[in-house]
Amino acid sequence: MKESEIYEQLTSFGFKTPNFCSFKLNDPLPKIDFYPVALKIESPKVVHKSDFGGVILSIPNEMVLKEAIKEIISNVAQKGVELDSSDGFIVTAMTKGVEVYVGVVDDEIFGKVILFGKGGVYLEMYKDVCYIDTKASDEEIIRAIKSTKISKVFDNFRGTKIDIRLGVEFIKKVQLFVEQNPDIIELDFNPVILNQDGFTIVDSRIKKGVPFEQKELPRNRPNFFENQKIAVIGASEQELKVGYAVAKNSLISHCDVYFINQKGGYLFGRELYTKVSHLPTDIDTAVITIPSKFVLEVIEELIQKNIKNLVIISAGFKEVGDLTSEDKIKELANIHNFNIIGPNCLGYFNGNKNLNLTFGTDHVLKGNLALLSQSGAVLSALMDKAYVNNIGFSHIVSVGNMVDLNFAQMIEMLNEDELCQYISIYAEGIKDGKRFLQAIRNSKKPIYIFKTGKNEASKKAAFSHTGNLSGNYDMFKGLIQSVGSKIQDNIEALLFNPLNVVENILIVTNAGGPASILTDYIIDKGKKMYELSDAEIALLDSVLPFNWPKSNPVDIIGDAMCDRYEKTLDIVTKFDKVDMIYVLITPQFMTDCLAIAELFVKYKNSDKKIIPIFLGGELVKDALTYLRAHKILSFTSTQEASAFL
């Protein structure tokens, strides 16, 4: 499409474009009353106008315009392009303001996504852009815009304040434009001139084509997380088999659990049914641990038992090249309306029922965190780490090959669960991005996400100008954050961060240096160092040496022994507005590390989060062993400790 045609289309849609006129090479020069202007070649022979010397800006009057036309003809001739009477020029009014960029990409995962940021020639240099879903609400648009540096123009930039509502309105108009023109697969408004009158699109490029398909929402499924009658398929007495571990872990649940093994007999005092059809009851939830070649057959049997939820632990499907079986399984699920998790996964835990259908550790505590993971190995490591740190789960789902249930559906199903208060997700790839964003948007529980693969090369070069801005980790991060979820930069944070939503932090320390380091980290994380009141300082004065600095960090001085730590903690744990207390212990001359460690048992049930940090190695070893044995979360470095803020 020619620029003049795009202007007409945009104007008819209600976008503001500059005054312009266009004319053919041999036409007489039209009368122009909107100087200064820009002159650009319009010819299918010249695609990259700037590179061919086909653009001249800031033309003040008709005389200069005539010279400019001659110059462009000469420039493109030098590049080997002979213009003819079918070619022409467009003259556009120059508009003053801030150059911004607005674009649209069609992403394989997220579908149409809008980009907003610094425009002009610095777009690629500064990559100061944000990503906005085409379904984004006003609030999400504002959150996204504010993540850019250029958004300072909405905040009294050099004496001029532009209302951010103008930005929201413009993005909403782009959303509508994209919705009503579904064949737009690439769009580049660059620059758009922003001033107090709003946005004027000065240059634009639109590419049409067949967009990526966004999958239809599936029909209503039963809630996966409601489990009553359980079948363990492949329950085995051989300790080295997965079926043994699952059967053993399942024993302590509050559900009715039945074991299936074609050999028959007994396991843990329970009957081993030889076939699913022999079960005395319908089954709502089954876990399958038998070899992959028998899986389809057993599913058919489970369907007869009105199966609602299936956990396929068995491996040997997509990951070894067998796609057919997965497709068949998926088809059965669609026809018979049951959920599947897996195949090729670690299993499933439901804290409501104490139901551990994993072949991971049996040391799983009940708690408020739902953990969904696309890697069984990461999950088993996190489960193990959670146990020693006294962190409990409402649900654990190893999603495996994700043949059926995806993260979006699980988030939706967890919405009504009373035990689950936080959701953490370890993701390797996301499918059906629009639905994922919608699920996060509607979630009543805060969601924490770690995604791997951020340095993978983008799979497609989506966009000439902005290829390096799309289909990448930054887009994922930007979209997820704009809908209100938190991106984590380490996997352990999936366990710790949901439990560390704190604002006001106090440090108790026996050394100034490490406290100052920790303060830097805390402020970098956007958290507040609590300010002590005069009354609180007076309280601390009564137990601390005269030369303590009377501010937070509370430096109780290098000769502090266990008793001084205790007196201080007794006081600061009563400070109303403090959410979290880091206690730094540096092994100095005569510091009784183990005795100090023993103190923390006393504060284990405090309503403040109290995190001991023992800095050192050999000298703090016994203290750390003691804390681990008592399931008290502790750290040995300030950076590690603050990674979870």
Next chain:
Amino acid sequence: MKESEIYEQLTSFGFKTPNFCSFKLNDPLPKIDFYPVALKIESPKVVHKSDFGGVILSIPNEMVLKEAIKEIISNVAQKGVELDSSDGFIVTAMTKGVEVYVGVVDDEIFGKVILFGKGGVYLEMYKDVCYIDTKASDEEIIRAIKSTKISKVFDNFRGTKIDIRLGVEFIKKVQLFVEQNPDIIELDFNPVILNQDGFTIVDSRIKKGVPFEQKELPRNRPNFFENQKIAVIGASEQELKVGYAVAKNSLISHCDVYFINQKGGYLFGRELYTKVSHLPTDIDTAVITIPSKFVLEVIEELIQKNIKNLVIISAGFKEVGDLTSEDKIKELANIHNFNIIGPNCLGYFNGNKNLNLTFGTDHVLKGNLALLSQSGAVLSALMDKAYVNNIGFSHIVSVGNMVDLNFAQMIEMLNEDELCQYISIYAEGIKDGKRFLQAIRNSKKPIYIFKTGKNEASKKAAFSHTGNLSGNYDMFKGLIQSVGSKIQDNIEALLFNPLNVVENILIVTNAGGPASILTDYIIDKGKKMYELSDAEIALLDSVLPFNWPKSNPVDIIGDAMCDRYEKTLDIVTKFDKVDMIYVLITPQFMTDCLAIAELFVKYKNSDKKIIPIFLGGELVKDALTYLRAHKILSFTSTQEASAFL
């Protein structure tokens, strides 16, 4: 100074400035032959020209210029300023190119520092600037410039390539300008227009005044790190005294050590001399642990013994408000030409002589790392952590109140030491910045620096435009990096990073997820994942299951037990170009963590760095305990492990 006067001064110095002419309010309009131009008011009554509507750009011809003059007169009148015949205008030619910023600040620590970066109105928004010492070499200038995003203009930006030599030449000219005009304390060239012809200074502001004094270089001192005859002043038989710990630690040294205690007697079978004057020999190095009030007296005695190096561990000086004693001590050092470390410090260790004059742990290994610390507590934690990780030291210096020797002098003295191969510095504040930069510039050993206090508010508002760009952590970081040193973002990195200078990294893992996470971290740190050759893949094929992915990370599959780890490590430790091997162990079904841990003893003396990462908690506990007992550095999270790259 008026803009026109500054232009004249700059032009006479060889800077390029635009064509300009200036005229008084009532003068006839001069003939101008360099349209388009900018028009600006020149009046002492109008300081902030832009805010008063006193600047109009892109004026195409004389007619528009006349209108512009009227408009400015009207604009400033609206702000209440009546111009008279003493006021005037300056007209400058508009120059095309990239707007850059060049500034100079006078910093309390580093003296005159040059800033270079993106100019124009986006200076403050993007803060895309670098910091350059006035003594910086060409190489340092290039390194600094390349740390900015705007430096892409020197690298084929939109079809135009500008030679970076032009940038270096311009900065060198600014260095000279500042040197020859020492009374310049603030300078703002913004914008400077950069194009293929070089830099044209379009707008500038210069403030003169009295610059911060940079201290003179001190006279030649003895080398602190040469120690033969040692006196421990305050050696004590009371175990709770610092003097006991120092005396005990000093026993194993290869120096002649003498103990002083006014009570006399014997300690560890050695005579306790009651006075320094009773010593049978001169002393080159003394460590003082006695109460502060006796320190001056004993220094006088040590001077009689031709003391060269003094370590004052005793506290009770500046940190409790006594500045006089420190001044006196410093004066003595200047007169009698000896070095001092401290007071109020943890002491000193010299690996060359096995000389431990600290009251910290006696578990200190000899190695190649010199560690200088401004916090005794941080130092004791790092010494303790180093021991369990088998890291040895050439020197450890706790600098305490830094009354005499500063970091710069210590770096210089370490230059000739053969044992020391790396220098790590924990700094809270730097004095005498120019000399510090010079020492790093001249250092033959790589230097690693962690500095705390990065969120402290800048102590002075140095500069109208760039107050928020100066006197801050970014300046420290920028200058230090430009002279070739490495800034660390965690204190543990001061121990680990010098020993981890690696390029090609290989991962061996039993799970894909964590390996993918670790790969992301490695690439984020700018390191390379080693690419396996076909021959190397064939070697691994002979010991791994058919479905291993045949690339790095080397995924040896989830059912890997100890024997498969061993076969794999036997092969990959022989790969020539691999520098470092991370071995990821996720506790999966039947993974024999402890047996795998035991493997690493075998590779302890490999020429590759081999770092085990056991992900988990309870299940990997015994493995970690085993590794610690065998002083093998290991980690429990991928982030933690990669923090030291």
